[in-house]
Amino acid sequence: xxxxxxxxxxxxxxxxxxxxxxxxxxxxxxxxxxxxxxxxxxxxxxxxxxxxxxxxxxxxxxxxxxxxxxxxxxxxxxxxxxxxxxxxxxxxxxxxxxxxxxxxxxxxxxxxxxxxxxxxxxxxxxxxxxxxxxxxxxxxxxxxxxxxxxxxxxxxxxxxxxxxxxxxxxxxxxxxxxxxxxxxxxxxxxxxxxxxxxxxxxxxxxxxxxxxxxxxxxxxxxxxxxxxxxxxxxxxxxxxxxxxxxxxxxx
Amino acid sequence: xxxxxxxxxxxxxxxxxxxxxxxxxxxxxxxxxxxxxxxxxxxxxxxxxxxxxxxxxxxxxxxxxxxxxxxxxxxxxxxxxxxxxxxxxxxxxxxxxxxxxxxxxxxxxxxxxxxxxxxxxxxxxxxxxxxxxxxxxxxxxxxxxxxxxxxxxxxxxxxxxxxxxxxxxxxxxxxxxxxxxxxxxxxxxxxxxxxxxxxxxxxxxxxxxxxxxxxxxxxxxxxxxxxxxxxxxxxxxxxxxxxxxxxxxxxxxxxxxxxxxxxxxxxxxxxxxx
Numbered sequence: 001x002x003x004x005x006x007x008x009x010x011x012x013x014x015x016x017x018x019x020x021x022x023x024x025x026x027x028x029x030x031x032x033x034x035x036x037x038x039x040x041x042x043x044x045x046x047x048x049x050x051x052x053x054x055x056x057x058x059x060x061x062x063x064x065x066x067x068x069x070x071x072x073x074x075x076x077x078x079x080x081x082x083x084x085x086x087x088x089x090x091x092x093x094x095x096x097x098x099x100x101x102x103x104x105x106x107x108x109x110x111x112x113x114x115x116x117x118x119x120x121x122x123x124x125x126x127x128x129x130x131x132x133x134x135x136x137x138x139x140x141x142x143x144x145x146x147x148x149x150x151x152x153x154x155x156x157x158x159x160x161x162x163x164x165x166x167x168x169x170x171x172x173x174x175x176x177x178x179x180x181x182x183x184x185x186x187x188x189x190x191x192x193x194x195x196x197x198x199x200x201x202x203x204x205x206x207x208x209x210x211x212x213x214x215x216x217x218x219x220x221x222x223x224x225x226x227x228x229x230x231x232x233x234x235x236x237x238x239x240x241x242x243x244x245x246x247x248x249x250x251x
Numbered sequence: 252x253x254x255x256x257x258x259x260x261x262x263x264x265x266x267x268x269x270x271x272x273x274x275x276x277x278x279x280x281x282x283x284x285x286x287x288x289x290x291x292x293x294x295x296x297x298x299x300x301x302x303x304x305x306x307x308x309x310x311x312x313x314x315x316x317x318x319x320x321x322x323x324x325x326x327x328x329x330x331x332x333x334x335x336x337x338x339x340x341x342x343x344x345x346x347x348x349x350x351x352x353x354x355x356x357x358x359x360x361x362x363x364x365x366x367x368x369x370x371x372x373x374x375x376x377x378x379x380x381x382x383x384x385x386x387x388x389x390x391x392x393x394x395x396x397x398x399x400x401x402x403x404x405x406x407x408x409x410x411x412x413x414x415x416x417x418x419x420x421x422x423x424x425x426x427x428x429x430x431x432x433x434x435x436x437x438x439x440x441x442x443x444x445x446x447x448x449x450x451x452x453x454x455x456x457x458x459x460x461x462x463x464x465x466x467x468x469x470x471x472x473x474x475x476x477x478x479x480x481x482x483x484x485x486x487x488x489x490x491x492x493x494x495x496x497x498x499x500x501x502x503x504x505x506x507x508x509x510x511x512x513x514x515x516x517x518x519x520x521x522x523x524x525x
Contacts, residue, residue, distance in 0.1 A: 061424050088430025098425035102444050111439055112429035157425075164429060 010073040012199045018067035029223040040200040042210035045220040051203045091161030091169040097153040099145040109163045131159035151182030168199035306494040321482035328464045331396040336403030343408035365405035374398035378470035414445035451518045
């Protein structure tokens with residue numbers, strides 16, 4: 001079950017020949033992709049290129065049509081796979097935060113710990129406090145999500161995902177719904193996470209973040225990888241015309 | 252000819268400003284209202300009306316039973332039917348939303364049938380159907396709960412479904428991405444939010460149910476199981492006097508008006524929290 005890792009290790013995420021269509025529209029056309037443990041991979045590309053679909057297939061929020069997705073060697077597309085257990089190893093951060101509005105910040109962070117990890121109330125609370133501290137929002141522990149700014153909500157959402165002690169984190173355009181002045185605080189939290197060695201797959205339009213924090217950048221268009229490599233190569237010296245055209249538009 | 256009449260008409264109304272026109276219309280409406288009221292007062296036989304509808308002595312004899320038996324039963328039946336309707340309605344709503352096709356069909360057929368039939372017919376069918384089908388009479392409270400609850404469940408199922416569908420899709424995705432099962436996500440995340448949305452319409456269903464308890468007479472009642480309207484009608488027949496209807500009407504309003512006011516408050520609060 002071991003392939004694709006650059007140093008022979010099992011990759012954290014490995015995608016093999018992934019196909020995904022929505023009706024007639026083929027979004028992913030035989031996609032191969034991997035993220036190694038501790039690696040930060042930024043996926044960039046024009047909207048409609050399939051990057052969000054790819055990310056959502058990784059924890060099976062979207063059902064792939066064919067192909068394989070291995071999470072630390074375990075096939076999440078296997079019909080017998082315990083998808084819930086696999087998902088709990090993968091933290092996910094959404095563009096629209098998706099905090100639970102009927103629960104306090106603390107309960108947002110503890111509910112899955114209690115119901116999925118079966119942690120005690122005290123332990124779940126302690127983990128929640130640590131992770132809120134990590135994102136700098138310990139003082140909001142008893143607040144309602146609706147009283148937080150977008151940037152604060154997204155940081156709580158990151159803390160919520162971290163409270164499950166995931167092995168890796170998926171970010172689906174985490175700053176796209178934010179006012180420009182709130183983008184920085186979220187990127188700062190993500191930068192800290194990357195420095196701590198978290199395995200991250202980030203779909204983003206923030207080229208500065210990809211350049212600075214990414215270990216590898218994957219540029220995709222029209223359901224396939226156009227080019228990939230270290231950020232300085234892909235973003236500063238792109239080899240393909242399509243990459244150049246895209247970068248010129250977003251810069 | 253016609254054209255000149257139209258222009259002269261236009262000129263004469265133009266002499267009144269817009270505000271003056273409004274004043275005139277309002278004045279006319281007031282006069283019509285006062286005339287109608289005066290006609291009613293002059294034409295009605297007030298002495299007979301008072302004797303037949305507002306007989307204080309007869310009204311006094313209705314207490315305390317109108318509250319301790321009739322109102323109590325109305326509230327009890329409403330509570331039982333509402334609880335049954337809510338639980339069964341939730342089940343039907345989840346079946347309607349299920350990915351299993353036969354469940355969806357079953358729930359849809361049930362909902363269409365019992366929303367399409369008059370409630371009276373359903374209650375009647377339950378009342379005579381159970382003794383025939385099972386060979387014995389079931390306890391009155393069970394029959395009542397089923398008779399009213401079967402219909403209530405059909406209406407509430409649609410309300411609950413709308414509430415659940417009103418919860419943004421991202422909520423389910425966030426819950427699942429944390430490793431919750433579909434059922435766990437429904438119970439902890441989706442249903443609590445759905446219910447928050449539908450508390451006002453559910454309270455409306457409760458008011459409708461209170462009034463529908465008046466249909467239960469078709470099941471047959473004993474003096475101890477009479478609800479408000481049956482209680483009032485029996486006294487109407489005994490005394491040949493309509494006062495009991497006025498009294499039970501007032502009791503109905505004492506129960507329903509605070510609830511409809513509550514709905515208004517809740518709706519306003521919901522609107523604000525969005």
